[in-house]
Amino acid sequence: MTPVWKKTPKPTELIDRVTQAFRLAFGYEPTAVYSAPGRVNLLGEHIDYSGGTVLPFALPQRTYLAVTPRQDRLLRAVTAQGDAGASASSSPREIELGAIAPGAVEGWLAYVAGVPWAMAQEGLVSRDELPGADIAIDSSVPLGAGLSSSAALECSTALAFDAFAAANTGREPLSASDTGRTQLAIACIRAENEIAGANTGGMDQSISLRAHQGSVLAIDCRDFSTRPLTVDVDRAGLALLVMDTRAHHNLSDGQYAKRRAACDFTADTLGLTTLRDYFESTPTLAEAHQLVARWEEQVTAGMVDLPPQTDLPTARAALRHALTEIARVEECLALFSTAETTEQTWAQLGDLLNASHDSLRDDYRVSCDELDLAVNAARAAGALGARMTGGGFGGSAIALVSQELVPTVAEAVASAYERAGFNHPEFLLASPAASAAQDR
Structure with a gap:
């Protein structure tokens, strides 16, 4: 079967499109356009909320906002994607800024409206500094593909309201510094957790606002400190193939929250801030298994409790x-702490990707048939390693593939899907892109 490759419009095309959408919705020209990228997580899944270090990078695919501040506190927004990737909304949705609260707004508008609310809650702006806004949205980040379309929407919104507040006060925008962008990311996390109702960690917003062009970004999720990491697949003759299963995922349906709650509960019963603090020094796989065994002994002895409504095998697997x-x-x-890499370096990275997926599938149980089939077909066709990326329950997988094998691997995955009767997968090649910015 011939693979379907995602077509990403050029930035200029998307800027023109979102500007036209604004003009049609509101009848005048926007004052600015902002954008923020989606992301791929190379390694480190479902550990951001446990204090681990994650290794995401920003995608060239971005969400664009055409925007103008209003003289009142009304927020009006229209999107080309709709609530589930449907056709464009013809009329704006709206809400007063003062009416934004947990449970007060649903669907895609929650990811927009939650941002100014969270910025005020975090003390980044005062109520008087935030005007309402007219907003039009368009995006090349696939919805439901596990590539963080929600964070891209939040972060582009954060840049817009940060600019409004800076203009009203005469201060420098928070987006002008990494420290300020960290604060905006924290506000976006709060917006997603409390207004959109998805209790995610902070990886997606952090990479969208703080990415480095050409680099993976190592983010320590205990304090959100970062450092760029060079993982130059192109120079090694390799590629990162993203395989969108087109099995739509939804992180606000309770499954994600259930697993996070179990991790948070386990850390709390151990007297830890996060599960990362269970390690005595730099984490190793040997120590990880030792700590799981120690925890099980403590549970058996009645020294610590199991997470609510969780049996011992399930809780043990999640902790593992x-x-x-x-x-x-x-x-x-x-592996990538030195400038030079070898074939063995990339083979070891492939092994880590494989082990990550196997753990997410068997222990954490956040994979699905479509993800497993993409991973297995890619491995069988010659990928060095493959795994699901993102929250799971659908979305996308990635494969580390030699450049000459990319067509072969994509065709193998597409053919496997056709035989299984799944939706046709879609493919793109991922490379580290820039962070959120003003485009016009």
Whole structure:
């Protein structure tokens, strides 16, 4: 079967499109256009909320906002994607800024409206500094593909309201510094958790606002400190193939929150701030397994409790994933701590990707048939390694593939999907792109 490759419009085309959408919706020209990228997470899945280090990078695919501040506190927004990737909304949705609260707004508008609310809650702006706004949205980040379309929407919105507040006060925008962007990312996380109702960690917003062109960004999720990491697949003759299963995922349906709550509960019963603090020094796989065994002994002895409504095998498996995934990231950091890489370096990275997926599938149980089939078909066709990326339950997988094998691997995955009767997958090649910015 011939693979379907995602077509990404040029930035200028998307800027023109979102500007036209604004003009049609509101009858005048926008004052600015902002954009923020989606992301791929190379390694470190479901550990951001457990204090682990994650290794995402920004995608060239971005969400664009055409925007103008209003003289009142009304927020009006229109999107070309709709609530589930449908056709464009013809009339704006609206809400007063003062009416934004947990449970007060639903669907895609929650990811927009939650941002100014969270910025005020975090003390980044005062109520009087934030005007309402007219907003039009368009995006090349696929919805439901596990590539963080929600964070891209939040972060582009954050840049717009940050600019409004700076103009009203005469201060420098928070987006002008990494420290300020960190604060905006924290506000976006709060917006997603409390207004959109998806209790995610902070990886997606952090990379969207703080990415480095050409680099993976190592983010320590205990304090959100970062450092760029050079993982130059192109120079090694390799490629990162993104395989969108087109099995739509939804992180606000309760499954994600259930797993996070179990990790948070386990850390709390151990007297830890996060599960990362369970390690005594730099995490290793050997210590991860030792800590799981220690925890099980404590549970058996009645010294610590199991997470609510969770049996011992399930809780043990979830903890094993969290601790081993934290350790796998540390192994990856060590692999790329020097400027030179060898074939063995890339083979080891492939092994880490494979082990990550196997753990997410078997221990954390956040994979699905479509993700597993993409991973297995890519491996069988010659990928060095493959795994699901993102929250799971659908979305996308990635494969580390030699450049000459990319067509072969994509065709193998597409053919496997056709035989299984799944939706046709879609493919793109990922390379580290720039962070959120003003485009016009």
